[in-house]
Amino acid sequence: MTDGREVTPELVRRIADEEIAALRSSMGEEAFRGSHLLDARSLFERVAWNGRSSEFLTLPAYTTLS
Amino acid sequence: MTTPFMRAYTELLVATCHRRGAMAIGGMAAFIPNRRDPEVTEAALAKVREDKLREAADGFDGTWVAHPDLVGVATEGLRRGARTRSNQLERTREDVDVHPEDLLHLKAYLPGRRQRGRAPDQTSPSVIQYLESWLRGTGAAAIANLMEDAATSEISRAQIWQWCHHHTR
Numbered sequence: 077m078t079d080g081r082e083v084t085p086e087l088v089r090r091i092a093d094e095e096i097a098a099l100r101s102s103m104g105e106e107a108f109r110g111s112h113l114l115d116a117r118s119l120f121e122r123v124a125w126n127g128r129s130s131e132f133l134t135l136p137a138y139t140t141l142s
Numbered sequence: 143m144t145t146p147f148m149r150a151y152t153e154l155l156v157a158t159c160h161r162r163g164a165m166a167i168g169g170m171a172a173f174i175p176n177r178r179d180p181e182v183t184e185a186a187l188a189k190v191r192e193d194k195l196r197e198a199a200d201g202f203d204g205t206w207v208a209h210p211d212l213v214g215v216a217t218e219g220l221r222r223g224a225r226t227r228s229n230q231l232e233r234t235r236e237d238v239d240v241h242p243e244d245l246l247h248l249k250a251y252l253p254g255r256r257q258r259g260r261a262p263d264q265t266s267p268s269v270i271q272y273l274e275s276w277l278r279g280t281g282a283a284a285i286a287n288l289m290e291d292a293a294t295s296e297i298s299r300a301q302i303w304q305w306c307h308h309h310t311r
Contacts, residue, residue: 111274133296
């Protein structure tokens with residue numbers, strides 16, 4: 077991290093939560109509900125630190141589309 | 143683009159293409175102009191100009207831009223660097239001496255050490271916003287004055303994955 081803390085899944089998860097909260101308050105509740113931010117958030121979790129790294133970011137993303 | 147392994151790949155690309163008589167096409171600088179913010183636009187134009195001059199000097203024949211407003215500056219950069227010839231196929235770059243190990247010069251990414259540059263608190267928001275855009279059907283999205291595509295997000299999420307798994311600070 078820029079402040080020297082070790083990068084951990086918990087830390088990245090907290091950053092993602094803060095980002096979602098900030099976007100939610102800046103775009104308003106209605107726009108937030110119409111967006112795919114929650115799906116994007118869970119996809120991010122699957123590809124950015126969970127288990128084995130998946131080969132391509134878009135592979136799990138396609139399953140979210142259908 | 144000037145880190146050693148990136149440098150090795152661009153040099154090898156020009157030499158390989160020209161040895162076979164193929165045009166070498168340069169890459170995309172992610173900086174994009176913002177029609178509502180002249181300062182952002184000016185900075186983007188300067189960065190793209192510098193990038194295209196480097197490509198032209200290296201022997202590239204053409205290039206790729208992230209935004210239509212960049213066509214002018216890219217054309218100018220390439221023309222200047224290529225001295226108005228329409229291509230540089232005759233520059234076979236026999237001086238290029240790149241070996242497989244140069245393409246894998248990744249010491250900066252050893253466990254525990256984070257390369258200078260963006261940290262997770264800076265990359266995560268872009269990845270989430272990009273994925274949201276992708277799920278809406280837009281595969282290239284302007285986020286924080288940079289053109290983000292799947293490749294950028296792919297690199298960012300791979301870095302975050304590696305940082306998490308190698309106890310990086």
